[in-house]
Amino acid sequence: MKKHNFSAGPCILPSSVLEKAASAVRNFNDDNLSLIEISHRSKPFVNVMERARELALEHLGLQNKGYKALFLQGGASLEFLMVAYNLLEKKAAYLNTGTWSSKAIKEAKHFGEMIEVGSSADANFNYIPKNYNIPTDVDYFHCTSNNTIFGTQLQSFPDVSIPMVCDMSSDIFSRVLDFSKFDLIYAGAQKNMGPAGTTLVVVKEEILGKVTRHIPSMLDYKVHISKDSMFNTPAVFPVYVSMLTLEWLKENGGVAAIETINNKKAALLYNEIDRNPLFKGFVANKEDRSKMNATFNLLEDGLKEQFDTLWNAAGINGLNGHRSVGGYRASMYNALPLESVQVLVDVMQELEKNA
Amino acid sequence: MKKHNFSAGPCILPSSVLEKAASAVRNFNDDNLSLIEISHRSKPFVNVMERARELALEHLGLQNKGYKALFLQGGASLEFLMVAYNLLEKKAAYLNTGTWSSKAIKEAKHFGEMIEVGSSADANFNYIPKNYNIPTDVDYFHCTSNNTIFGTQLQSFPDVSIPMVCDMSSDIFSRVLDFSKFDLIYAGAQKNMGPAGTTLVVVKEEILGKVTRHIPSMLDYKVHISKDSMFNTPAVFPVYVSMLTLEWLKENGGVAAIETINNKKAALLYNEIDRNPLFKGFVANKEDRSKMNATFNLLEDGLKEQFDTLWNAAGINGLNGHRSVGGYRASMYNALPLESVQVLVDVMQELEKNA
Ligand SMILES: Cc1ncc(COP(=O)(O)O)c(C=O)c1O
Ligand SMILES: Cc1ncc(COP(=O)(O)O)c(C=O)c1O
Ligand SMILES: [Mg+2]
Ligand SMILES: [Mg+2]
Ligand SMILES: [Mg+2]
Ligand SMILES: [Mg+2]
Numbered sequence: 001m002k003k004h005n006f007s008a009g010p011c012i013l014p015s016s017v018l019e020k021a022a023s024a025v026r027n028f029n030d031d032n033l034s035l036i037e038i039s040h041r042s043k044p045f046v047n048v049m050e051r052a053r054e055l056a057l058e059h060l061g062l063q064n065k066g067y068k069a070l071f072l073q074g075g076a077s078l079e080f081l082m083v084a085y086n087l088l089e090k091k092a093a094y095l096n097t098g099t100w101s102s103k104a105i106k107e108a109k110h111f112g113e114m115i116e117v118g119s120s121a122d123a124n125f126n127y128i129p130k131n132y133n134i135p136t137d138v139d140y141f142h143c144t145s146n147n148t149i150f151g152t153q154l155q156s157f158p159d160v161s162i163p164m165v166c167d168m169s170s171d172i173f174s175r176v177l178d179f180s181k182f183d184l185i186y187a188g189a190q191k192n193m194g195p196a197g198t199t200l201v202v203v204k205e206e207i208l209g210k211v212t213r214h215i216p217s218m219l220d221y222k223v224h225i226s227k228d229s230m231f232n233t234p235a236v237f238p239v240y241v242s243m244l245t246l247e248w249l250k251e252n253g254g255v256a257a258i259e260t261i262n263n264k265k266a267a268l269l270y271n272e273i274d275r276n277p278l279f280k281g282f283v284a285n286k287e288d289r290s291k292m293n294a295t296f297n298l299l300e301d302g303l304k305e306q307f308d309t310l311w312n313a314a315g316i317n318g319l320n321g322h323r324s325v326g327g328y329r330a331s332m333y334n335a336l337p338l339e340s341v342q343v344l345v346d347v348m349q350e351l352e353k354n355a
Numbered sequence: 356m357k358k359h360n361f362s363a364g365p366c367i368l369p370s371s372v373l374e375k376a377a378s379a380v381r382n383f384n385d386d387n388l389s390l391i392e393i394s395h396r397s398k399p400f401v402n403v404m405e406r407a408r409e410l411a412l413e414h415l416g417l418q419n420k421g422y423k424a425l426f427l428q429g430g431a432s433l434e435f436l437m438v439a440y441n442l443l444e445k446k447a448a449y450l451n452t453g454t455w456s457s458k459a460i461k462e463a464k465h466f467g468e469m470i471e472v473g474s475s476a477d478a479n480f481n482y483i484p485k486n487y488n489i490p491t492d493v494d495y496f497h498c499t500s501n502n503t504i505f506g507t508q509l510q511s512f513p514d515v516s517i518p519m520v521c522d523m524s525s526d527i528f529s530r531v532l533d534f535s536k537f538d539l540i541y542a543g544a545q546k547n548m549g550p551a552g553t554t555l556v557v558v559k560e561e562i563l564g565k566v567t568r569h570i571p572s573m574l575d576y577k578v579h580i581s582k583d584s585m586f587n588t589p590a591v592f593p594v595y596v597s598m599l600t601l602e603w604l605k606e607n608g609g610v611a612a613i614e615t616i617n618n619k620k621a622a623l624l625y626n627e628i629d630r631n632p633l634f635k636g637f638v639a640n641k642e643d644r645s646k647m648n649a650t651f652n653l654l655e656d657g658l659k660e661q662f663d664t665l666w667n668a669a670g671i672n673g674l675n676g677h678r679s680v681g682g683y684r685a686s687m688y689n690a691l692p693l694e695s696v697q698v699l700v701d702v703m704q705e706l707e708k709n710a
Contacts, residue, residue, distance in 0.1 A: 002387065003387045007393060008394065010393060010394060010591060018380060018381060018389050018391070022378070022381045025373060025376050025377035025380060026373060026377045031358070032357065033360060034368065034373045036368065036373070036550035036551070036596065037360055037362065037365055037366055037367050037373075037550075038672075039673060040551060074429050074573060075428060076587075077572070078428070078429070081571045081572075081573055103572075107571055110569050110571070195392075195591060196395060196590055196591045197428065197589075214465050216462055216465070217432070217458075219436070231432070232430045232432035233430050233543060233545055234551065234552075236365060236545075236550060237550050237593065315387075318393075
């Protein structure tokens, strides 16, 4: 039975990408060698790495603007640390919009003074703080564009004179933004880009090299840039599949085209959450709702078993909310078709009819 | 045409493993979902991680001896840093047997006093230093069991009263050793274990928690242990393929059985290098020769083109030496069949006949 995969990450990838990935594991480039058994220094893989880096910049509109794209290991969690190691000399400003922002803050505060400019921890992160002030004397400002767990998303970003760093792990390549507002963007691959095991870092080179501490080689963005993202053996398969997904996005019209579909999917689901008397959204203000992760609750606990049976029977996967929020979370990343959202909406309406 | 893959890493993996890996990318566990699109917190993947950790300890004979196995990101290069972060309080002793040892030393020396107890840098690392002294007041002793680039291998390890740390990236699971002599073993997967993108760390828990510095979460072995190697999203595909390779090793009789074959392969090739008047081994002393990576040179430069044409025509891949050594390097990891070594020997003899 066909699955409708609403998993929060690792998550659905385009089926054409999965086909090509599987086939490269058997025989890559018709060389009678698997993708995963050739040297990362061989021409075919160097080409993959270069193409992936180029496509990432292209999709963000950041070619020839002083940015470099890197595919590193360690996940977004290692970036929490690397950002501070490379940029935090005296103090930094962080906006705390959820679990991942909090973790980024936890790692960074050992490197200097931490200014939490805003936080929605008081309401279990069910809203995005507004009207906060960012001091002008900090080394950088850090925010999380989409809060995977709580289902909130920043709809606008402040104008700042200091470097702006953003964790875009769960909404990169999902909507058009002026990405040149950001000086460092990072994203674990395992949402809109590829399988777990590689992290995209896009950094404006001019912000680097300004801290006085010693930076270990593996944590130093300048080292990775100087080696074209091959300082050590990269995660070959995750990088290759990320390249395939970025190619797929290009063939499908790029970020602008996918944003149109993402808007349709989000509208379809949120309309049903609002209309259907059995369900209620988790996020306090509609304008803070994430188009990637919709969090919602059943108003009557007694219907849980019936609802769970229905969506499981419909082939839906990965709908349970994160333990820190409870309820349900429907993740609607780029590769999820509108049709899958329709299946979920049908199930919600079926529950209403039966109830 | 069938390839004979002598690549130094990423390198050959068992063909049955590649088949299973490709099929899991299409449909894992008959769930109609790809391995790379399910949550790493889902039962099927948690089982994979647990099985991989268990098999690693089993193959090393380290079950129920106070060791934990972790599958981390960042490659062996990140371990150069993590070892020092977690263990180096005042001073450490390192044996310098090649490029990788030198890099480990470079990262560690920022954390305390560095005592290089021995080095073969004076002869481009073509031998293993002997009779060196390890001070008893260091925090640990670090060595590299197999020097991938130069083709030397430690045949014995010192008896020390302090913790012993070993980079086994290029010969783990290739030979029987008393692994309980070691307190921390690490190995990038991309030789005898799996694809690039995951690193095995096997650590005796009692050596941890003794340094006074703050350790960032992602670099703290205790944090990874406390989360069963799932502190953040692991490299799902590389861990899965590593598990498959460890299963394959078990089905094929384990480390002892593979060692017998590895010995045969090495004997076959080194005998030919020694016998054939056109070739000469790079390593100074025969007892230091690596059974994983055989480095050798053509004595007459004029034969290079002919030799390269011959081995390429025979389907041999990855035979060029590393730029810091030149000549040729035949990597004969666990998954390389004896038959492939025979093909190479045949080509060497053909060259001799033609010359
Ligand atoms: C917004 C965000 N940041 C960071 C992370 C952590 O990523 P990783 O597990 O790759 O370290 C996640 C994971 O879901 C995330 O959603
Ligand atoms: C012995 C040894 N140590 C360390 C490394 C570095 O590994 P990585 O590229 O995974 O960081 C290698 C890579 O070939 C190696 O052979
Ligand atoms: Mg969050
Ligand atoms: Mg409602
Ligand atoms: Mg070496
Ligand atoms: Mg000879």
